[in-house]
Amino acid sequence: MFRLDELVAHLGGELVGDPAVAVRRVATLDQAGEGDLAFLANRKYAARLADCRASAVIVAPEARELTALPRIVTADPYVYFARVAQLFNPPAAVPAGVHATAAVEADLPASASVGAGASVEAGARIGEDVVIGPGCHIGRGVTIGAGSRLHANVTVYHGCVIGARCILHAGAVIGADGFGFARDRDGSWIKIPQVGRVVIGDDVEVGANTTIDRGALDDTVIGNGVKLDNQIQIAHNVRIGEKTAVAGCVGIAGSTVIGARCMIGGQAGIIGHLSIADDVVVSAGTLVTKSIHRAGVYTANLPVQPHPEWVKNFAHLRHLDSLVDRIRALEQGLDKADPTESD
Amino acid sequence: MFRLDELVAHLGGELVGDPAVAVRRVATLDQAGEGDLAFLANRKYAARLADCRASAVIVAPEARELTALPRIVTADPYVYFARVAQLFNPPAAVPAGVHATAAVEADLPASASVGAGASVEAGARIGEDVVIGPGCHIGRGVTIGAGSRLHANVTVYHGCVIGARCILHAGAVIGADGFGFARDRDGSWIKIPQVGRVVIGDDVEVGANTTIDRGALDDTVIGNGVKLDNQIQIAHNVRIGEKTAVAGCVGIAGSTVIGARCMIGGQAGIIGHLSIADDVVVSAGTLVTKSIHRAGVYTANLPVQPHPEWVKNFAHLRHLDSLVDRIRALEQGLDKADPTESD
Amino acid sequence: MFRLDELVAHLGGELVGDPAVAVRRVATLDQAGEGDLAFLANRKYAARLADCRASAVIVAPEARELTALPRIVTADPYVYFARVAQLFNPPAAVPAGVHATAAVEADLPASASVGAGASVEAGARIGEDVVIGPGCHIGRGVTIGAGSRLHANVTVYHGCVIGARCILHAGAVIGADGFGFARDRDGSWIKIPQVGRVVIGDDVEVGANTTIDRGALDDTVIGNGVKLDNQIQIAHNVRIGEKTAVAGCVGIAGSTVIGARCMIGGQAGIIGHLSIADDVVVSAGTLVTKSIHRAGVYTANLPVQPHPEWVKNFAHLRHLDSLVDRIRALEQGLDKADPTESD
Structure with missing residues (x-):
């Protein structure tokens, strides 16, 4: 259990709202509830802030005014989330x-x-x-x-x-x-x-x-x-x-x-x-x-296809070179009116 | 060692032939001998039934009359085989x-x-x-x-x-x-x-x-x-x-x-x-x-080729887009008699 | 520490130069120094022999005269190197x-x-x-x-x-x-x-x-x-x-x-x-x-490409079959002057 002002003292960031709010878990915007600290790491989920039931959230400066929840404003909310999660979940102690x-x-x-x-x-x-x-x-x-x-x-x-x-x-x-x-x-x-x-x-x-x-x-x-x-x-x-x-x-x-x-x-x-x-x-x-x-x-990987389409399309991979020859032949056919063109 | 009637009592299926025949192993049609129970799971191996030396076989209803061997008739001979094999080969006991x-x-x-x-x-x-x-x-x-x-x-x-x-x-x-x-x-x-x-x-x-x-x-x-x-x-x-x-x-x-x-x-x-x-x-x-x-x-995988053919064919993969451009150009070339056509 | 004549007694090969030279490590031509035995396994590195500071080298018969260093001449210098390395680095003894x-x-x-x-x-x-x-x-x-x-x-x-x-x-x-x-x-x-x-x-x-x-x-x-x-x-x-x-x-x-x-x-x-x-x-x-x-x-693998080129080129893999159809149509277009030709 950490108060928001304790978190900010440990990890930095600007605190907006009640410093005495206490949180004990990190959670996603969707799943957060009472006692949870949620985070908005990706702008495209900003709409979820409206319904968020977290006790507080971590947001970037540009999202500072998108919520009325108590919040920690920091340049990289995902990194901040990781650090809070470490604080909440220290590695299990192992006896020496x-x-x-x-x-x-x-x-x-x-x-x-x-x-x-x-x-x-x-x-x-x-x-x-x-x-x-x-x-x-x-x-x-x-x-x-x-x-x-x-x-x-x-x-x-x-x-x-x-x-x-x-x-x-x-x-x-x-x-x-x-x-x-x-x-x-x-x-x-x-x-x-x-x-x-x-x-x-x-x-x-x-x-x-x-x-x-x-x-x-x-x-x-x-x-x-x-x-x-x-x-x-x-x-x-x-x-x-x-x-x-x-x-x-x-x-x-x-x-x-x-x-x-x-x-x-x-x-x-x-x-x-x-x-x-x-x-x-x-x-x-x-x-x-x-x-x-x-x-x-x-990158070098292949688009997955329904098997019958793959069979139809990929059979041609064994013959790409002759396909290219056919294209070249076609080009020469079209160009044969122009005797200055050579292969 | 199980008698066929014991197997049928345990695992179901219809027994055709001598119920007292005893088997102690499962084996493929080819390799089965005295004391073995073979199975025909795939119709295309039906011809092998003729030479099969198994003491008995597991067959599907449609293969019921393809052999004179003592047999167990069941809807799915492969599943039946698996269950018999489990009976014959229980996991090794491990002392508690x-x-x-x-x-x-x-x-x-x-x-x-x-x-x-x-x-x-x-x-x-x-x-x-x-x-x-x-x-x-x-x-x-x-x-x-x-x-x-x-x-x-x-x-x-x-x-x-x-x-x-x-x-x-x-x-x-x-x-x-x-x-x-x-x-x-x-x-x-x-x-x-x-x-x-x-x-x-x-x-x-x-x-x-x-x-x-x-x-x-x-x-x-x-x-x-x-x-x-x-x-x-x-x-x-x-x-x-x-x-x-x-x-x-x-x-x-x-x-x-x-x-x-x-x-x-x-x-x-x-x-x-x-x-x-x-x-x-x-x-x-x-x-x-x-x-x-x-x-x-x-599916998305590649046909294997002898290396020299692969070199010849796959070099074109880096240039597929320009190949498509060339095909398009050819099509426009053929179509250029028709001024209503555009790219 | 082995003398060259000891190595040759163990592993064969012809010794050229001082048989009393002692070596205690194998090393590449580049990195070898005093006490090292280097090897020339690939003809294309022959030029490196000139600057090699090894105490001795392993060479193939055709490289026999390319160096004045004490040397062991053998049909396959890389295999010889492997055997010397085994001699120099026996597996660690494990107490019974x-x-x-x-x-x-x-x-x-x-x-x-x-x-x-x-x-x-x-x-x-x-x-x-x-x-x-x-x-x-x-x-x-x-x-x-x-x-x-x-x-x-x-x-x-x-x-x-x-x-x-x-x-x-x-x-x-x-x-x-x-x-x-x-x-x-x-x-x-x-x-x-x-x-x-x-x-x-x-x-x-x-x-x-x-x-x-x-x-x-x-x-x-x-x-x-x-x-x-x-x-x-x-x-x-x-x-x-x-x-x-x-x-x-x-x-x-x-x-x-x-x-x-x-x-x-x-x-x-x-x-x-x-x-x-x-x-x-x-x-x-x-x-x-x-x-x-x-x-x-x-072989069947793909040429790696910068991602944007891959996107451009590989999108066509889903449509290879229709590309081939288009080529065929073009060929028929060119050939349509000849009514004896059919698909």
């Missing part, structure tokens, strides 16, 4: 200490927590307030920065580095071997030892069952503030710039370098050895097969 | 009780089983006959309905609800945080606490390493009888209707609502905030980027 | 024995290792020098061949077979139920018990969080020397031939048979019940929907 069923061979600060059945190998350097969830495995010589939290069943291979205040969700695997083999004459694959590490910056979130492979010779590097959704595969020696966000099921192949503040849509793929500039947006389902040198939105 | 290396803080019924190295946090409500496999982690306040079985290394985050008779395969992660962030002016991502739950109905199967995220404010909901294959990603606030089946590697983005009895093909993707009607079939590899309001089959 | 927190019900050879929190059920047959990582679960009656290594949190379901010298990375799941259901008249799915196994050959590598389902009636089979990257899904009854390599995020649907020495690119998909010949290469992101009967490279 090592569970009786955990196996810890490293020195830990007293503030760290290791869950049931987890293991931490020798030489791991674990920061203050780190939470290692049940069933996690932390390999030899791993570094985990202060305040980071690993949920259950996360695996971090030997030597990898995780920054401060990171969140790793259940089933994530950091530092498995990259997919590196030399092909012998008979087609056999000779394994190339993967001796690089994974180095993850501060404030990174890694989704459930996401995998980040260790580098072959050099490291795989994830910049500060990067957010990775679930089921993402990041291959060896990839480098991802600060604050880039990657949605679920994306695959990024080996040695590709991605800039800062990029947004990669769900199920997109980026092949190996490419370079993607800063501030690039890749649409969902798009396979990137060439480097991208300029900021912007890039 | 808590393994010495498990860490259980909740009250459990005596019929429940918790495997080696698993952990169950306080406040979890576990139904009768529930099996929690080795290495699983069950968070605070989770509910698991009677008869559900979690294979090894499954993680269920705090507060989530799993119905009765569900099967969760190894590595599944239920209730990790949804991918929800507000973007600040400098491109930093401010985490929005994910305070909803995952609520899974009865008779749901969740494949290995599939992930289902908890809702942001409301819940993520998986209906009764839904079947999810491996490596699927289901984002926050998705709702999936009853009896929908989703094949492997599918990604479903946030807040999308999928109807009942849909079938989603492997590696398909559905972007966020869409609505998919009941009884929709999405083909493999199809990215759905618009809501689908009518039952039917929907 | 069962961790105090592991739960082992099977007999193990003294040379095997079972990590913290792992469990091995009764009847498992574990070969010499097998390493079972922390948090792994090995089901009843599983067979694991000599020298295989399972990293942390791997699950192997009952009855599956893993060959010798395999590497399974963290989070891999072997032998979960295939996605097999019969659909009842009301749309309910009746589970078909999956009674086959997964049988994995020798020298197979399985990536992190990759899943391989057990067969329905018969087995799922992975041939000797197959290499699977991370996050791959292999459905029930798939068979993969020897030495085939599969990149990350690939999905292979049920009962598909893939030949030997194939290479499947990242995020490719192969639908069920297909047959893929030996020595087939499938490009990244390609969905294979028909059997492939000849060796070669096959």
Whole structure:
């Protein structure tokens, strides 16, 4: 339960209306009721302010006079909402200490927590307030920065580095071997030892069952503030710039370098050895097969169709080249009155 | 070992031939031998009945007279086969009780089983006959309905609800945080606490390493009888209707609502905030980027080609618009005798 | 630290220059320094030999005279590099024995290792020098061949077979139920018990969080020397031939048979019940929907475009069939002078 004046004291913004109004939850304009703090993040929902039953709302300066409710005026109501939500919903406290069923061979600060059945190998350097969830495995010589939290069943291979205040969700695997083999004459694959590490910056979130492979010779590097959704595969020696966000099921192949503040849509793929500039947006389902040198939105996906129409239309994709030949022939037919024109 | 009359007593159907014939396995028409019960599910394999060495067969009414073998006549031989196979292959019994290396803080019924190295946090409500496999982690306040079985290394985050008779395969992660962030002016991502739950109905199967995220404010909901294959990603606030089946590697983005009895093909993707009607079939590899309001089959994928043909044909995709311009120009060329025509 | 003559004694090749030169690392031509052994695997980098500061290099016979550095001449420098790297970087030794927190019900050879929190059920047959990582679960009656290594949190379901010298990375799941259901008249799915196994050959590598389902009636089979990257899904009854390599995020649907020495690119998909010949290469992101009967490279993916161009060009994909009609009409228009021509 926070009073509006307490919120503004914590988080800034201008308070309009009764400072003693108290709120205890955030909610959407539609669903908010007594005790809720709603927010108007998108101008097109402004009409909903009229019927809003929230105790107070967060609005942008231009919406300041659109409601008589007690309100906090701030440049970015959605960011403000996120910060209030964090205040209302702090991460569940986890008691410090090592569970009786955990196996810890490293020195830990007293503030760290290791869950049931987890293991931490020798030489791991674990920061203050780190939470290692049940069933996690932390390999030899791993570094985990202060305040980071690993949920259950996360695996971090030997030597990898995780920054401060990171969140790793259940089933994530950091530092498995990259997919590196030399092909012998008979087609056999000779394994190339993967001796690089994974180095993850501060404030990174890694989704459930996401995998980040260790580098072959050099490291795989994830910049500060990067957010990775679930089921993402990041291959060896990839480098991802600060604050880039990657949605679920994306695959990024080996040695590709991605800039800062990029947004990669769900199920997109980026092949190996490419370079993607800063501030690039890749649409969902798009396979990137060439480097991208300029900021912007890039897309390659298909319009979904009812199956019979798809059959009718897409059969022609196998014959596009001959279609183009037919168009060219038609153009020459029309032009044949003009003998100066050539192909 | 079951006699045919015992099978019919259990599962229905009409018995033609010697009721004392005993069978102990199900098998395909081709591979069946002495002691096997084969089935004819697809009319096009009817010719194989002639050579079939099974001790008995399951057939539809229209195939009743196509064989002289002892037979069970039933409307849907494939469903009957499935039920017989269940009878012949009951799930392996797992002894009740808590393994010495498990860490259980909740009250459990005596019929429940918790495997080696698993952990169950306080406040979890576990139904009768529930099996929690080795290495699983069950968070605070989770509910698991009677008869559900979690294979090894499954993680269920705090507060989530799993119905009765569900099967969760190894590595599944239920209730990790949804991918929800507000973007600040400098491109930093401010985490929005994910305070909803995952609520899974009865008779749901969740494949290995599939992930289902908890809702942001409301819940993520998986209906009764839904079947999810491996490596699927289901984002926050998705709702999936009853009896929908989703094949492997599918990604479903946030807040999308999928109807009942849909079938989603492997590696398909559905972007966020869409609505998919009941009884929709999405083909493999199809990215759905618009809501689908009518039952039917929907497709968007590409015909595979030998690489040189693909190079030749697909280069034109970058220039489709100018191709259409050229066709239009040709049409105007042909029509220019008619001055009443305009573009 | 190896002398060049020691390397050649181990691995073959012809030594040119001082045999007493000692090297302790492999490195690229660019980054190599004192004590490093570099390699020239690709003719196009030959110019870099001039500035190379390595203590020695590995070169092909045709590059034998391109440098004055001490050198090892061998037919395939990249394969040689891989073998040297293995010599320089042997897998970390893991002490034999069962961790105090592991739960082992099977007999193990003294040379095997079972990590913290792992469990091995009764009847498992574990070969010499097998390493079972922390948090792994090995089901009843599983067979694991000599020298295989399972990293942390791997699950192997009952009855599956893993060959010798395999590497399974963290989070891999072997032998979960295939996605097999019969659909009842009301749309309910009746589970078909999956009674086959997964049988994995020798020298197979399985990536992190990759899943391989057990067969329905018969087995799922992975041939000797197959290499699977991370996050791959292999459905029930798939068979993969020897030495085939599969990149990350690939999905292979049920009962598909893939030949030997194939290479499947990242995020490719192969639908069920297909047959893929030996020595087939499938490009990244390609969905294979028909059997492939000849060796070669096959592709079906889209050129990425800046979003506005994509919008302009791809809108026409919904209308390809009518475009073709328009071309045909134009052709008939041009031809209408010739009354013998018909459509």
